[in-house]
Amino acid sequence: MGFSRGAAVIGSGPNGLAAAVTLARAGVPVTLFEAAHTIGGGARTTEHVRAGVRHDVCSAIHPMALATGFFREFELAKRMSFVVPEASYAHPLDGSAGDHAAVAYRDLDRTAAELGRDGAAYARLLRPVLSRLAGTLDVALGGALLRWPSDLLAAVTLGARTLEQGSPLWNLRFREHRAPALIAGVAAHNVGPMPALANSGVAFVLGALGHATGWPVPVGGSQAITDALAADFLAHGGRIETGRAITDVRELADFDAKLFDTSARALAAIAADALPDNYRRKLERFRYGNAAAKVDLVLDGPIPWRDQRVADAPTVHLGGTRAEIAAAERTVALGGHPARPYVLLTQAAAFDPSRNQAGVHAVSSYTHVPRGSTTDVGPAVLDQIERFAPGFRERIVDVQVTPAAELSVENANYIGGDFSSGEVSLRQLLARPTLARDPWRTPAGDIYLCSSSTAPGPGVHGLSGWYAARSALRTVYGLGAPELALG
Incomplete structure (x- = not known):
């Protein structure tokens, strides 16, 4: 032709x-x-918050940039630079000393070692998915689902774990808060009530990448x-x-x-x-689906996390325990705005100083809201960050809040602020x-x-x-x- x-x-x-x-x-x-x-x-x-300080308008950290088919064939990593920290993401908690956060490192064993009594259970949950990562990615990202998977065992493994963590059985293997919160923080990347199969599948794909290729920060x-x-x-x-x-x-x-x-x-x-x-x-x-509202910040220094390990991760999931995150997401699904919302925060500039002027730090965050929301989520988001980083508010130099309804003005594909199209x-x-x-x-x-x-x-x-x-x-x-x- x-x-x-x-x-x-x-x-x-x-x-x-x-x-x-x-x-x-x-x-x-x-x-x-x-x-x-x-x-x-x-x-x-863009420099949409302050001249000389660069914020990403939507996506900031890219778990799939180094691992998925198109970007591997395109050899993206040879065309630009990435910083891949040892810590992929972190999840602060209101714990006692030594129990203030869970951190997902690229090293699964190191991650498990810091998860207390649930460390071994967490490792048993993730290790089979990691051991068949290529097959897992083929099942989840291989295109149309009306086809036979390239790795049947990977499909069965992923399916069984997705069913467990996407159902009321999700807490059966855990005894403490850190491991389930770590999983819930990733699952909540998908906007929607929890537990649910779609959220659970997202958690295993992104979580496995966090323990394999990492969650890279693009330089620039x-x-x-x-x-x-x-x-x-x-x-x-x-x-x-x-x-x-x-x-x-x-x-x-x-x-x-x-x-x-x-x-x-x-x-x-x-x-x-x-x-x-x-x-x-x-x-x-x-x-x-429901939507995101953004809060972009310029600070005069790093975020003063109560647990300093959180500073080692470019992505931070805020929201407290798994039960608290599920409650917040349920409120959004019912059309409300939670007082203590789930917040996805990125401190990419800490790993890529080229985004900042000297003396300031760019930080981005978003939270989930009902589609089409015009609500100013700034106070609730700032309260949630301050909860885990006392003294954070004192470091704010500038802030810009973008309600969900305005995201669809910025990008016509984000109908009502639904960034998943x-x-x-x-x-x-x-x-x-x-x-x-x-x-x-x-x-x-x-x-x-x-x-x-x-x-x-x-x-x-x-x-x-x-x-x-x-x-x-x-x-x-x-x-x-x-x-x-x-x-």
Whole structure:
């Protein structure tokens, strides 16, 4: 098949850029359209709080950047720099001396040794998943779920542990607070009530990566990932048009293939006349989850954690015990704003000083809120940080609060502040956005969805774009997947 007219990619988040790189590497002429005036979507780093201090606008730490298929083949780690601390994430608690925090180190045995009576149980829970990490990642991130797993034992192992930690059985193997809190803090990356199977699956995938390749900090911020992808795309003949919103698929009539790094709802609106009614209705029924509200800070020094081990981790999960986190998430699911919310905090600048001016420290955080919330969560978030870091408030130089409703203004894919571009539930992991062997290709044939609204879901991994582009290469152009490594 020919490809004289080339392909259009709409949206320049990590998935859109991954799709564009893959197509361009195969020799297809590609034009990337971005409605904003800068590319990157959620993987951008700006001085939006204070001049000279760089904060990530959404994602900051990238557990999947060193381990997943697309970025490994693209050799991302050779194109930019990462700092990979020994401590992947930490979870402060209101404990007695020596029991103020749990820390997940890359070394599983070291982690277990600091978890008291539950250390051995924690290690037994995680070690089988780690021992079959490649198979685990294939099950969780390998694309469409309507296929036989490459490692059946890994699938069974992951499934059994996901069922345990995603059900009322989740505390049976533990006796203290530290180990279950450590797991709950990771599970809560997925917005939703707990326990739940989807949250539990997230905990095992991200937790296993924390004990394997680590949770790396990109030097220069998430923007460095965007820049590396864009540089390769342009080097292989790609074109980027910023400030160009596509509102009707007929604007793309001159292209052989159209790949949308947009929400499912946006695709339904843009391509309404080109899609069969039943498929369009499925896109319109695609459910969006609850949301995030951001609190970005500039401090005059490091956070004064009560337990100084917490300073060794770029990511900190705040919320107290597993029971407290579950209660906070339940409040959000019921439409409320918890007084003691779950807070995900990143102190990336402590590991990448290039983000700061001398004498100040950039810190980012977000908490979960009902979708569309306009509430100022600043006081509750600051109280939660102060709870585990007495004297923290005295170090605040500047603060910016972004309610959930404003996140969707910043990024149209974040409907109501849902940064996952669709609820991550068991049902919507199986059918994202529909149940199909090739969930990226629409019935229109030349139209593809390549955002987090499709498999394998949210995260800075580029996989949705990579899978969609490979489908388009195969079905539209009759081509195989290209090499992505540096020449």
